[in-house]
Amino acid sequence: MINNPIQNIKGVHPPKTSVGLTKMHALAEVAERLFTQTSFFEVSVSDICKAAHTAVGTFYIYFETKTDIYRYLVADYQRRIKRSLSQSIAGCTTRHERERAGIKSFVRFSVNNPNVYHIVWGSLAVEKQLFVDYYMSFADSYARALRTDGEELTSEDVMSLAYMLMGIASFLGLRGMFENMTDEQIDTMVDGTIMPILQNGLFQPPAGLSL
C-alpha cells in the first residue's frame, strides 16, 4: 500500500487529506486480510470496519460498496506489480534483459505477496469483468512494450507472446509462492532454465542443424 491514491476506480473515492488516506489504506489492508483468511462473500462491511476500528459511515466515504473495496485491492496489486516491474527493468538495455529482470521481479513479488493470487484470481468469483479487464489490459500493455522491442524478437504476434510470457511469469510465481523460494533459487530457475529456453528453445535442434 503506498501513499499516493489510485484515481479513477469505479466506486472508489480517495480522500484528499493524509489522515483520510491513512484511514482508507487501513480499511483496505484489513479487507485484504479478512477476504484472504475466509472469503469476500463471508466478510461484511461491518466486519471490516470493526477490525479496522473505523465507523461504518467512514467506509462509505471512500468505497461505495464492498465490491468497490475489492476492485481497489485488484487495482492496487496491478499498480504495485507494474511499479515493481518497471523498477526492476530500469537499467536494462535489451528486451532479453527486460524479460529476465521482469520474470524474476514477478516471482519475487509472488513470494513476498502470496495473497496476490487470491485477490486477482479470486476476482473471477467476485466480479468476472474485473478479472477479464485486469488481464486484457495487462496483455495490451505487455504487447505494446513487446512491439517496441520488436526487432529483437522472432515473432511479430506480440499478443500471443504477451499471454505466453504472462503465463510463464504467473506460474513460476505460483511455484515460488508454493515453495517459498529464496532469491537464489529464483535466480537459478530463471537464469539457468527459463532464459536459455527463451533464447534457444525448449527442444534440441533437429539433427544436422546444431550450431
Add this chain to the structure above:
Amino acid sequence: MINNPIQNIKGVHPPKTSVGLTKMHALAEVAERLFTQTSFFEVSVSDICKAAHTAVGTFYIYFETKTDIYRYLVADYQRRIKRSLSQSIAGCTTRHERERAGIKSFVRFSVNNPNVYHIVWGSLAVEKQLFVDYYMSFADSYARALRTDGEELTSEDVMSLAYMLMGIASFLGLRGMFENMTDEQIDTMVDGTIMPILQNGLFQPPAGLSL
C-alpha cells in the same frame, strides 16, 4: 461429466447404481452452474437441491458438505483435462508433437469449458489446499512425463519446465476463453507463434550465430 465416478475424493461417496450416479451428476452440474453464476459462498446446499429437484437428504448421501461437492468439481475438471490431453497426444511420437497437441487441446478445452478457471482458480478462495494440491500434483505428473522425453529437451530442470508449460497453456487458454477463439485461430496461434518459439527461442540469435 462422465458416467464413471471418481473414487477417493475426501468427503465424496459415489453411488454404485446408475440411478444414483445420474442423481449425483445432476447435483454436481447444478452446483457448478450456481457457483459460477454467483459464488460458492452465496449458494447453499438447499439452493442446489431445489434447483436440481432433489431432496436435501439425497445430497448428503453423496457429499458430506458443500465444500466436498466443490472438491468433486475440481477433481472432475482435473480428470477431464487429463483425459482430453491424453486423447489429444495419443498419436504423437515426439515430445514436440505432444506439446503442440497438448497446448491446443487445453486451449480448446478452455474455450469449450470457460467455467474451468472459475472452478479451479476459485478453489483458492474455497479451500486453499485444494488449489495447491491441484497444481502441485499437475506439476509433478507433467515433470515426470517431461523426464521420460528428456533426451529431446534442452534442460533437465523438468519441474521448472512443467510450471513454464502449464503457465503457457493456462494463459493461452485464458486468451482463448476471453476471445472465444475458433479452432483455426487456436491452430494459427500455436503453430504460427508458440511452437516455433519453443523450438527456436523467443529472441533473435546473437549476431554472428545465426544458422
